[in-house]
Amino acid sequence: MAPTNRENxxxxxxxxxxxxxxxxxxAQAYVGFFVVLLITGGRFxxxxxxxxxxxxxxxxxxxxxxxxxxxxxxxxxxxxxxxTVATDETLKQQxxxxxxxxxxxxxxxLLQSKISRAESFTVEExxxxxxxxxxxxxxxxxxxxxxxxxxxxxxxx
Amino acid sequence: MTAxxxxxxxxxxxxxxxxxxxxxxxxxxxxDIIGSRLMGDLWRTFYETVQDAITLSLxxxxxxxxxxxxxxxxxxxxxxxxxxxxxxxNRYACFIIVGSDFFLWFILAGRLIGRFLADLSNxxxxxxxxxxxx
Numbered sequence: 661m662a663p664t665n666r667e668n669x670x671x672x673x674x675x676x677x678x679x680x681x682x683x684x685x686x687a688q689a690y691v692g693f694f695v696v697l698l699i700t701g702g703r704f705x706x707x708x709x710x711x712x713x714x715x716x717x718x719x720x721x722x723x724x725x726x727x728x729x730x731x732x733x734x735x736x737x738x739x740x741x742x743x744t745v746a747t748d749e750t751l752k753q754q755x756x757x758x759x760x761x762x763x764x765x766x767x768x769x770l771l772q773s774k775i776s777r778a779e780s781f782t783v784e785e786x787x788x789x790x791x792x793x794x795x796x797x798x799x800x801x802x803x804x805x806x807x808x809x810x811x812x813x814x815x816x817x
Numbered sequence: 818m819t820a821x822x823x824x825x826x827x828x829x830x831x832x833x834x835x836x837x838x839x840x841x842x843x844x845x846x847x848x849d850i851i852g853s854r855l856m857g858d859l860w861r862t863f864y865e866t867v868q869d870a871i872t873l874s875l876x877x878x879x880x881x882x883x884x885x886x887x888x889x890x891x892x893x894x895x896x897x898x899x900x901x902x903x904x905x906x907n908r909y910a911c912f913i914i915v916g917s918d919f920f921l922w923f924i925l926a927g928r929l930i931g932r933f934l935a936d937l938s939n940x941x942x943x944x945x946x947x948x949x950x951x
Contacts, residue, residue, distance in 0.1 A: 682873070720928055720931065
């Protein structure tokens with residue numbers, strides 16, 4: 661998805677949510693106003709009217725502040741999620757469709773394999789399935805490690 | 818992505834609908850660019866405040882204005898309402914019309930203040946985060 665599209669979508673969502681919260685605030689204001697109207701019988705003193713105005717402004721401001729803070733938190737978490745997915749995709753492209761790769765500390769690729777997303781297993785299970793001895797992985801030097809990468813990936817699929 | 822994606826706005830299907838949308842995009846995009854270049858983040862706040870003002874005046878002010886035209890009276894304050902007859906409709910209509918005008922201003926002011934408060938606390942949080950990481 662192009663970044664401009666995402667921007668537009670979020671603007672549109674923002675406008676929609678903003679309108680909904682505006683309606684909510686108007687409804688609350690009417691309810692509050694009718695309560696005050698019933699209590700005072702329509703005879704507002706200057707003090708009660710200014711109190712109503714200040715309290716109303718404060719309540720609306722506080723509500724809007726909390727709403728926007730929550731919204732910005734949600735948006736930043738969505739943003740992080742999108743970035744994670746993007747990194748995942750980039751990795752996949754970089755390694756040519758390889759889902760799992762175990763590297764030796766000295767920089768040699770020990771194991772490369774493509775596993776389907778639906779499967780999930782622990783590293784030990786995976787190694788057992790692909791027939792690798794665990795101690796082969798733990799070997800300290802590269803010279804001793806000989807794992808036929810191609811055969812391994814074939815045996816899994 | 819686990820977050821639910823709400824559907825994008827309906828695309829127009831008719832020829833004139835498409836033309837109108839393209840035309841509006843031609844207008845709104847330059848305005849958006851100019852605004853964000855000139856005001857930066859403030860542009861978003863300004864844009865939303867104008868949107869709020871338009872929505873509120875459509876919802877609260879225009880009906881009141883039409884009502885005043887129908888009733889043929891000019892209600893400017895709550896004191897005018899009290900002069901009306903107890904049993905007449907005008908008294909209650911007046912309270913709602915004046916109350917609506919009253920809401921228009923305090924909701925507009927409240928939302929603007931709330932936006933600035935949220936921006937302020939966002940700024941403070943990001944400043945703290947930056948200081949913490951360094």
